[in-house]
Amino acid sequence: MSAETVADLVTRLEQHPFTQGFPTSALDKLTQAATLQTFQPGTFLLREGRDADHFYLLLQGQAAIELYLPERGVIRLQTVGPGDVVGWSWLLPPYRAAFDVTVINTVQAITFDAARLRRLLDDDPTLAAHFLRRLVAVIAQRVHATRLQLIDMYAVKGGRP
Amino acid sequence: MMPTPPSPAAQPTGPTGNAWVPIPFTVVRRRREIPGTVTLWLAPPEGYPFAFRPGQFNMLYVFGVKEVPISISGDPGTPVPVAHTIRQVGMATQALVNLKPGDVVGVRGPFGSAWPLEHARGHDVVIVAGGIGLAPLRPAIYSLLRHRPQYGNVVLLYGARSPRELLYARELERWRGRFDMEVLVTVDRGDRTWHGHVGVVTTLFPQADVFFSPQNTIAFICGPEIMMRFTVRELLDRGVPPERIFVSLERNMHCGQGLCGHCQYGPFFICKDGPVFPYQKLATLFGIREI
Ligand SMILES: Cc1cc2nc3c(=O)[nH]c(=O)nc-3n(C[C@H](O)[C@H](O)[C@H](O)COP(=O)(O)OP(=O)(O)OC[C@H]3O[C@@H](n4cnc5c(N)ncnc54)[C@H](O)[C@@H]3O)c2cc1C
Ligand code: FES
Numbered sequence: 001m002s003a004e005t006v007a008d009l010v011t012r013l014e015q016h017p018f019t020q021g022f023p024t025s026a027l028d029k030l031t032q033a034a035t036l037q038t039f040q041p042g043t044f045l046l047r048e049g050r051d052a053d054h055f056y057l058l059l060q061g062q063a064a065i066e067l068y069l070p071e072r073g074v075i076r077l078q079t080v081g082p083g084d085v086v087g088w089s090w091l092l093p094p095y096r097a098a099f100d101v102t103v104i105n106t107v108q109a110i111t112f113d114a115a116r117l118r119r120l121l122d123d124d125p126t127l128a129a130h131f132l133r134r135l136v137a138v139i140a141q142r143v144h145a146t147r148l149q150l151i152d153m154y155a156v157k158g159g160r161p
Numbered sequence: 162m163m164p165t166p167p168s169p170a171a172q173p174t175g176p177t178g179n180a181w182v183p184i185p186f187t188v189v190r191r192r193r194e195i196p197g198t199v200t201l202w203l204a205p206p207e208g209y210p211f212a213f214r215p216g217q218f219n220m221l222y223v224f225g226v227k228e229v230p231i232s233i234s235g236d237p238g239t240p241v242p243v244a245h246t247i248r249q250v251g252m253a254t255q256a257l258v259n260l261k262p263g264d265v266v267g268v269r270g271p272f273g274s275a276w277p278l279e280h281a282r283g284h285d286v287v288i289v290a291g292g293i294g295l296a297p298l299r300p301a302i303y304s305l306l307r308h309r310p311q312y313g314n315v316v317l318l319y320g321a322r323s324p325r326e327l328l329y330a331r332e333l334e335r336w337r338g339r340f341d342m343e344v345l346v347t348v349d350r351g352d353r354t355w356h357g358h359v360g361v362v363t364t365l366f367p368q369a370d371v372f373f374s375p376q377n378t379i380a381f382i383c384g385p386e387i388m389m390r391f392t393v394r395e396l397l398d399r400g401v402p403p404e405r406i407f408v409s410l411e412r413n414m415h416c417g418q419g420l421c422g423h424c425q426y427g428p429f430f431i432c433k434d435g436p437v438f439p440y441q442k443l444a445t446l447f448g449i450r451e452i
Binding site for chain 2 (some may be wrong): 064073075077083146148149155156
């Protein structure tokens with residue numbers, strides 16, 4: 001990767017809410033596993049049941065976390081956009097994606113190669129601490145939102161409208 | 162704690178001066194909004210003056226069934242015929258939803274407190290609505306847009322269960338097309354035909370953050386209580402002062418005038434002290450079990 005590309009990636013990482021505030025040395029290291037990529041509408045960032053071999057920081061566009069149910073078709077569970085992250089199944093064995101993530105509007109993202117990213121985190125406990133703290137915050141927010149979704153708060157009390 | 166005594170300010174205005182007697186209004190128009198929800202436009206008897214403030218409600222009586230509180234959902238600039246958007250949940254609302262033009266409904270009102278639009282002047286206004294909660298907020302939106310230069314940024318965050326349950330969809334589109342208002346919409350669950358945001362209404366805040374400055378914001382919230390609780394937290398976390406957060410509450414009602422105690426909520430009567438409350442007044446009650 002050219003010095004220019006690395007500098008560009010570091011700038012983008014500095015601006016992304018997930019990596020904002022990381023020490024520059026940590027950002028430099030992360031670029032070893034990162035590339036800047038564009039994804040067209042209709043393509044998948046992750047496919048349910050397949051290898052979760054990438055982690056994404058979204059810069060532009062919109063993607064949807066989806067689940068396919070044979071009798072109900074595709075259920076769109078959540079949308080993600082600029083400033084969001086996609087994927088955490090790459091962190092834990094068996095590294096398999098739990099949902100489909102489909103691009104709705106052209107996505108520009110910093111894409112991390114999961115195997116390389118894991119190695120970087122294994123080798124550098126300080127980087128791992130920064131990274132995992134942010135990831136836990138994201139997971140906590142998602143769990144929180146999912147709980148609210150589960151309540152089905154717009155339903156009529158005592159039955160469905 | 163004892164409830165506060167009724168305040169004369171809460172009495173409705175009308176030629177009879179008797180807030181107990183339902184006045185016969187005639188249904189002049191009916192529109193199906195979303196499944197199970199209609200808007201009725203009700204015309205008062207000839208010469209009966211009717212005016213309301215955004216956030217207020219009427220007690221609607223379908224003769225022989227029962228009387229229920231329903232917010233006024235129309236434009237306070239053109240208060241008659243009076244618009245009410247009603248979701249069918251039980252006997253009375255079912256009877257209302259089934260009314261046709263020409264049918265007659267008993268109306269008492271308007272009752273209750275209003276969205277504090279006068280305090281909102283000079284501030285950014287963030288409106289957060291969930292489901293049918295958009296109905297009591299719509300008069301406030303009409304008012305804000307009518308006097309648009311008096312306010313800072315106007316931001317509407319609206320969440321519904323699914324795309325087909327988005328209330329006033331055409332109006333939302335129109336508002337979204339304006340250059341002087343931000344409209345962000347989300348649904349709890351979408352399908353492939355829905356290209357908008359999916360997630361609960363609170364997940365819209367990261368997108369909305371650029372449109373308002375918390376210190377200078379006044380917020381109006383209406384929707385299921387759980388949604389209001391979590392929305393209040395998001396606003397407080399961002400630094401919106403608690404005294405500038407307003408919520409609208411619902412409880413079963415009977416007299417609508419602070420006399421019978423049916424709608425008591427802690428030390429308050431929702432019908433008279435509310436339905437619109439500053440969050441600060443409710444902070445210690447909000448979310449407490451069995452209030
Ligand atoms: C100030 C105020 C303003 C209101 N504005 C509106 C409005 O603009 N439009 C509107 O459609 N309704 C509004 N409501 C709610 C409406 O008054 C109730 O839905 C109505 O009283 C229910 O009467 P019912 O006989 O149809 O149902 P009930 O027989 O009383 O109840 C049937 C079922 O519905 C449930 N239920 C009752 N009320 C609600 C509710 N509010 N939300 C969810 N489930 C409920 C009950 O728990 C029960 O399971 C408002 C309430 C208040 C207090
Ligand atoms: S309905 Fe509020 S006191 Fe009677």
